[in-house]
Amino acid sequence: MPKLSDRTRLIAGATRRGRGRRPVNPPIERASTMLSDDPAAMQDPGDGPVYGLDGTSAARELRTALADLEGASEAFLVPSGLAAVTVPLTALLRPGDEVLTTEAVYGPTRRFLTRHMADRGVAASFHPAGASVEAVMDQMHERTRVLLIEAPGSLTFEMMDVPALAAACRKRGVLTVMDNTWAAGLAFRPLAHGVDVSVQALTKYAGGHSDLLMGGVAAQAPEIVRAINNVIEDMGWHVSPDDAWLALRGLRTLPLRYEAQARTALQVAEWLQDQPEVANVLYPPLPGSVGHSLWRRDFDGAASLMGVVMKGGGKAAAHAFMRELSLFGMGYSWGGFESLITYETPQLAYRQHAPDLPGQLLRLHIGLEDPADLIADLTRGLAAWRAQQDSNLQPSA
Known part of the structure; x- marks a missing residue:
């Protein structure tokens, strides 16, 4: 089969064959407790979600569609766009590390860095909005662990040379996280340009109807996927089945x-x-x-x-x-x-x-x-x- 366009792929996931008679959209399963028929299978994820936090049909289908859209091995759902940024930063940074980002960074992200992360021993520094790759790299030092990228930047819309930044960071051993909400996973694919983690507020374009709050996190490298999964699991992050269903519906027409x-x-x-x-x-x-x-x-x-x-x-x-x-x-x-x-x-x-x-x-x-x-x-x-x-x-x- 030839490669499908984005608009076709986002719909084809709903109509693929081989699953018997079924609704076009997955059911909304409001459940915290999941029952098993065999005590030996109660903790077997291969038999379906073990507990409501694992996500039911709509959330699982949404994660699959997002991973495909982002070109990721795994995509995760969190309760807000801000959480989509804070989860990978929490997963990848440790006391004594530093994160570097643009002065034009989203306001709540700045607050998280200068308040929550600072209280836990992680420093934040800010480069001028729209700085060159060389200027950004010159501002890094041995403690810099993560570069957080916004392109375009919040409010003043400065662009960054993301592929060049990602390549320079990879040579230096610095991880990259990009807030890709403006491009919605459609107009730009960070992972395909060398970025380690792509995040977006699904509240915005994926939801599309101003009636839900949700964030998405996508990554490719197994060790990064594992670190993000661990934070989500340990923090108990979860999105409701109703919101997952609404976001999946919005994704079809994105x-x-x-x-x-x-x-x-x-x-x-x-x-x-x-x-x-x-x-x-x-x-x-x-x-x-x-x-x-x-x-x-x-x-x-x-x-x-x-x-x-x-x-x-x-x-x-x-x-x-x-x-x-x-x-x-x-x-x-x-x-x-x-x-x-x-x-x-x-x-x-x-x-x-x-x-x-x-x-x-x-x-x-x-x-x-x-x-x-x-x-x-x-x-x-x-x-x-x-x-x-x-x-x-x-x-x-």
Whole structure:
């Protein structure tokens, strides 16, 4: 059989033959206790899950589909996207080790490193967002055990040369973990580019409907798989059968939603870039945007998440923009069917080398709405931005 495309493979897993009469989707089995017919088989995993924590049909099928998508020997499920990052770091780091990551790292990941891991003797250091491979490697020393990669980086969307970083780290004996949520396991496959562990928030695109929390961890090397499995087993991490079923359902349509939202996102980004109130659009697929050449070289698609840098303004103007919108929900997360907006300038204060932006930073997630309707909504938001700016220029009575 010829190699199948992603969109075909993610569906073919549901229709494969040789299992007798069955539903297209696996059953939702809500169970903690699993019964055996033979006392000698009670602890035999070959006879099925021994206990509910081992995962029932939906979770097992989801793990198989994720491993296939990521090109991994094993994929694991954890209760959130943050847990997908923290589990491999816990598995691979020991007291006295150091983890190096970008200053643009996801905020809760930064908190985990500087609070939980620091309390347990693991140091964290941060390289400038978008640093060259040489600059990143120069910041490592004998204690550096793991490089945590984000490409693009959170909020400001800097790209990294991931294949070169992975190769350089492998020569040095440093392990690599990549938060691949933006690419959703579709647009970029970290393991195929030499990364040791790929993680993503299945809450986002895999779920696709803003109704579940879940993370995925994928790896290839047996010793890394074993270390991750041990942490999940020891910590008792588990996802509910209902959530696993929902994520598996979302995975079947992931390529179509991902591609459609990316098309709309590029239309919106191109329009925004031409608006006089906008200084810059931070979206790697947009020609001239940050990291465009690396994105074009390494990625096969794009998420619909972007940063919008305004020309000047303050919090009041940003809030006026956001309040005027009716199609963009004000809420965190992304990857669902709905468009969202957040105000992100305050988060940049955590960075030692904060980017020199000419104005306020907003983050947009573009959903499945009609692009013309979204652009009309943003037009009204920009008008509210201008009105707030004009009111600030009026002389006081």
